[in-house]
Amino acid sequence: MKTNLSFILLFLTAARAIAADGLLLDLVVPPGEKDRFQHAEFSFWIADAAKPVKAVIIHQHGCTNASPDKHPPITGDWHWRALARKHDAALLVPMYHVAKNCDEWNDPDSGSESALFTALEDFAQRSKRPGLKDAPWVLWGHSGGSSWSAQMITRHPKRVLAASFRGGCHKQFGVPEFRAKFGPIARDLPLLFVWGKRESVPGSSHFVSWEPMNTMYRELRGQGGKVCRVIDPRSEHGCDDSRFMSINFFDAVLSGQANAKPSNDASAPWLPNDTFAALWSEFSENGTLVPAKAPAQAAELQAKRAGDGRIKLTWRVVPDLTGGLRAIRIHRDGRLWKDLAIKPTDFIATGRDSTPEALRPMELEDESRDTHGYTLTFLDAASHESPHSPPIHVP
Incomplete structure (x- = not known):
């Protein structure tokens, strides 16, 4: 055409x-x-x-x-x-x-x-x-x-x-x-x-x-x-x-x-x-699926300090097709820092099949000017947690 x-x-x-x-x-x-x-x-x-x-x-x-x-x-x-x-x-x-x-x-x-x-x-x-x-x-x-x-x-x-x-x-x-x-x-x-x-x-x-x-x-x-x-x-x-x-x-x-x-x-x-x-x-x-195994593939995380000192984090998540996605978890210095998640009772998609609002961010900023280490995990529909992403150290 x-x-x-x-x-x-x-x-x-x-x-x-x-x-x-x-x-x-x-x-x-x-x-x-x-x-x-x-x-x-x-x-x-x-x-x-x-x-x-x-x-x-x-x-x-x-x-x-x-x-x-x-x-x-x-x-x-x-x-x-x-x-x-x-x-x-x-x-x-x-x-x-x-x-x-x-x-x-x-x-x-x-x-x-x-x-x-x-x-x-x-x-x-x-x-x-x-x-x-x-x-x-x-x-x-x-x-x-x-x-x-x-x-x-x-x-x-x-x-x-x-x-x-x-x-x-x-x-x-x-x-x-x-x-x-x-x-x-x-x-x-x-x-x-x-x-x-x-x-x-x-x-x-x-x-x-x-x-x-x-x-x-x-x-x-x-x-x-x-x-x-x-x-x-x-x-x-x-x-x-x-x-x-x-x-x-x-x-x-x-x-x-x-x-x-x-x-x-x-x-x-x-x-x-x-x-x-x-x-x-x-x-x-x-009316849903409950995967028997935790996700096998770790997410990918990137972190870079900006000129103003803040740290920008971006990520890539590849959930299992039978597992879906319920939460994205960012760990800072070995502790859970940010939990982007829907409730365990929530559907994994909206009524129009869009991503739930809590799971839409693909980046965030850490305003801390200190030195930190980061990893990321995610949860499937059954709340099984993925392996940690490779650790990133930001001086």
Whole structure:
């Protein structure tokens, strides 16, 4: 798709920025003459700008207008970064603002499809990874984002490797003509349908999507489709801990380990392998995962004294995909100094699948002018602690 990059470059929010961990880029795409959204923001991250991008994980929010200040994109989330890092994938987060209704962006004809290709072309150019423009997609959608993803699958079936739908799609899966089109295209595509148990009751405002989703699920499974359904027993429409399912489902696909042969038994989900089957059973019962082992990989910590004497600390955390992240702990002179943590009872993600506020910082300053030594550890969802990072001494 052709775009006028000389025009779009006038709307860049942040030029090329080397983050402490990887390459982080942002872009604002204004609407075209016939587009229905007010404007679109895109956030992009890759772990290593020197490596080819093998896939693009597109994380699409729901119908409420994007609010990156309150719900930052997962390009800054350590858990999603761990998945992308493992598979040399990019993270791409579109964020739309509209005047009235969700279909002003989640209908690809509203301009959102064109905006996506504009962003891909721009990020490919600025990251110097031309293959990004044609890299396959892994689609994650929440509510209205699921609706957008389903439509994008029908438009670009050969481009999609896998998709995860967190609710939504009643305007697609509730229409027989759409299901008839979607079914043959998506039958062999690994799909994950994630729903909250409380969405299944008529009193829920999201009950409208329950039967359409189940109809699409049954039809796909009856055709031998590679579709898994998981019901989150603790949630309604919020994402909460459901990323455990999406991230590990995508990991199975991207690792080439989604090899289980699908049956045509509509009463049983397709589970890509035995490892994911065990995770599915645990999550279906508990609404979360409790890793049996502590994280094996230590975090990386950097510390540098600034000209004014303060010490700036930055870090990189790579949590286990089945463990997630609950706390980041900075130790000074052998004692716990800062504990950036969510409560043991909190979900590991917000209702929109953003990083919880306590875990968002990626750097901090120590105003002490004294000599100190630092290490960093982190806790997974079960509060298992990682090994200490290599110690750093700042004179």
